[in-house]
Amino acid sequence: MNRLSRYLPILQWGRTYDGTMLTSDFLAAVIVTTMLIPQSLAYAMLAGLPAEVGLYASIFPLVAYALFGTSRTLAIGPVAVVSLMSASSISEVAAQGTASYVEGALVLALLSGFILLAMGLFRLGFLANFLSHPVISGFITAAALLISAGQIGHIMGVKGRGDTLPEIVYALAIQLGNVNPVTFAVGSLVLISLYASRKGLKPMLVMARMPARPAEIISRAAPLVTVAATTLLATVFDLGAHGVALVGTIPAGLPSLGFPHISLDLIATLAMPACLISVVGFVESVSVAQTLAAKRRQRVDPDQELIGLGAANVAAGLSAGYPVTGGLARSVVNFEAGAATPLAGAFTAVGIAVAAMYLTPLLSNLPRATLAATIIVAVLSLVDFAAMRRVFLYSRSDFAAMAATLVVTLGRGVELGIVAGVLLSLLLHLYRTSRPHMAVVGQVRNTEHYRNVDRHSVATWPEILSVRVDESLYFANSRYLEDQIAEMVTNRPAVKHVVLMCSAVNAIDASALESLDEVGRRLTESGIGFYLSEVKGPVMDRLKGTEFLSSLNGKVFLSQHEAIQTLTKLEYEPSP
Missing domain, CATH: 3.30.750.24 (STAS domain)
Structure with a gap:
């Protein structure tokens, strides 16, 4: 029984589960669900996938993690950085908008899941230590800048695609004369409102003598409010007729289950990107999980976290989703909302499933500019230039690895960026230790x-x-x-x-x-x-x-x- 509970942590915390925990988990799930619905739609768009794929990736993976994960508060689902890496990887094998592209996303999720499971079973969590904090920080900052730049085209109503920052900037620059004023107005208003609500809504409500927790819930629900408001505006004023790009029809219902078509060539092409996505996702997840667990004097097992994340990604690949991992912002909200066990994630999955079955017809008139603004506001919080200054003042070699990761990611793409950072970190470590004090x-x-x-x-x-x-x-x-x-x-x-x-x-x-x-x-x-x-x-x-x-x-x-x-x-x- 003890051996089984090691691989199924639910058998440990489930023995003491009571009504108080149930209430806490349910309330946390309600809050996280309101946050995850617009994020799922937005991150699917970022990954170049249909909007419903984001919802699908937020159902069965959450249940799988609840069974196998050790963190009580980690919120699993689509995240910005992994979505960007997925888009970059799948674009190598198929064009966006095609059935092959969606199939590539499923295969990528499965490969990532199997890699994580293998690492967990062989207790290889230590391999993630090769990604130093400066490298991860530089990569996430660069990825956030790439993501934000890539979404500006949706705000302007033009195509601004590209895998690197120079490509994106050039694509936007040559289309400045084609900006759609209505789309730009919608995107700009949503961007301003989301930024204002993130920075000032909660303090304003608290100053108005609203209790802190309700004020927090309202401020976190701002993206959902903007989704509803702009969808209503697009419907009433027929913004689609004015050139505003809309999400379009989103199929209602739960995802179909089954294995995607897998070929050896596809596996060979996606194997390395799947490895990078697995390691980056694991590092991000386990860092958040351990930080939150320490605040409650709880313990997170990194090797079992590999199994939990692996199971979540396998579930995503089998249920029409794409690679998932633990999200920083959602996990913090889940923690502050009082989530007591991973069952809060399962409750969130139920909420997303209800939305997928009954709310998707209402979202067909949702402007893509709204989702782009949601992404920009979410990822800009990941940009950390202050960390670069701190690392520069403390260690020139760590700063070199950090700067190289950032520059190569922006200039050559996400995969080369993180590989360059890891290689430079290892070379600098070898150089330092080759001349010991x-x-x-x-x-x-x-x-x-x-x-x-x-x-x-x-x-x-x-x-x-x-x-x-x-x-x-x-x-x-x-x-x-x-x-x-x-x-x-x-x-x-x-x-x-x-x-x-x-x-x-x-x-x-x-x-x-x-x-x-x-x-x-x-x-x-x-x-x-x-x-x-x-x-x-x-x-x-x-x-x-x-x-x-x-x-x-x-x-x-x-x-x-x-x-x-x-x-x-x-x-x-x-x-x-």
């Missing part, structure tokens, strides 16, 4: 502490060279270690003992072990003793299984202080 250390007087001679007033002995290396030793820095020790010994002709302080060394690989052997051999030939100190237990366990310790002309000391006491034997007077 090495410090000559001395004794802080009247203590057993040893610190860098260049930073502290410490005691040293001319016959003893104490070197601390502040990095694990591996193939990329092993030669550097050899060269640095050789140079230090050459510059100190009085040295008779070299002590390598290993307090910061968490691992020594085979290449580094060879280098330590070489260092010991050279020092022995020069009549100099070679010693190690403060070697960590796991590192020492591995060294004991080698010939290195037997060939060492010195010994391994438990502490640096023991090494100095043994080597000096009170024969030398410390010099300041």
